[in-house]
Amino acid sequence: MSPLAHDDLAQVGALLTTARLGRTHEHHQQIGSTNDRALEWLTGGAPDGALVTADAQTAGRGRLGRPWSSPPGRDIYASVVLRPGAPSAAFGSLALAVGVGLCEGLCAVFGDQLPTLALKWPNDLLLDERKLAGILCESRWRGREVELVIGFGLNVHREAAQFEPGLQATATSLAQHLESHQRVGRAAILAALLHQLELALERFFAGGFAAIRSRYESRCIMIGREIQVEQGEGQRIAAIAIGLDDDGALRAQPREGGPSFRVQSADVWLA
Structure with a gap:
């Protein structure tokens, strides 16, 4: 079997080993944003774990509304609906x-x-210190219960020349x-x-950031490194990242x- 035999995101259901995530799934060849669709579906009664995937996004977005490059058939664009109920822990560190x-x-x-896969606080995965994946978490409250959508984009098949010129120096792919x-299909x-x-979310919802802290810190590329921290109006301060607080804030x-x-x-950059 070809290493890319399981590349069709529409067929991910046959490969799932989860109890909840992805068991209800809708796939789009093209959509504005998987997160926007998941939020709409959430309002319409989507069950916990419902998954939205797309081969392309025309209005993909990341943190702070920044556009997310989303060309067709090359990467993973996915969003998941979560209904954890009444919060037992702060959700600020969900990402x-x-x-x-x-x-x-x-x-x-x-x-x-x-070997160079790493986490960059608060919402990126890096490979060789270039952006491999981004995370976008959004929430809504229904009475005392919170409803969540977590979205992520992962660069899978794109070669360097297939990134927009402005991203070629900062982004990468598997x-x-x-x-x-060694390559593996997107659905797999x-x-x-x-x-x-x-598994990570189960630990987090049961015990908050403390329950996944050691797992995060062991892969966080920033701890011990010099960083630049946004201070507003285009100003930055030079600092050393020394760790994470109990709520997931960077210290x-x-x-x-x-x-x-x-x-x-605030935005944070590796120096």
Whole structure:
């Protein structure tokens, strides 16, 4: 069987090993945004674990509404509906739990073939310090219960020249780091991601960030590194990332000295 035999995202259901995630699934050849569709479906009664996938997005978006490059048939674009009920833990660090699940899913598929795979706080996966995947979490409240959509885009088959010129220096894909015989179809990858994501989310919803903290920190590329932290109006401060707080906030020490400070939502760059 060809390594890319399981590339059709519409067929991921046959490969699932999850209890909930992806068991209800709709696939689109092209859509504006999988997250937008999942939010719409959530309002319409989508069950917990419902999955939206697409081969292409015309209005894919990432954190802070930034556009997400989404050409047809090359990558994974997916969003999952979650109905955890009344919150037992703060959800501000949900993207960190999603990052752990995605990272462990890729490791389950590729083993040690991706030695430079890492997490970049708060919502990116990097490979050779270039962006491989991004995460977008959105929430709505229904009374005292929270409803969530978690979306992610993973660059799978694109070669370097297939990225827009503005992304070629900062983005990467699995294809650029694997030999042809090592490559795996998108549906097979997605099934593994959903399996590990389900496990990570179960831990997170039961115990908050503390339950996945060691898994996150062991793969976080930023800890101990010099970073640039957005300070508003285009200003940045140089600092050293020293760890994560109990709620998932990044803690940094100014490079020039002084008390450490928390970073909760600002943009952060590796120096």
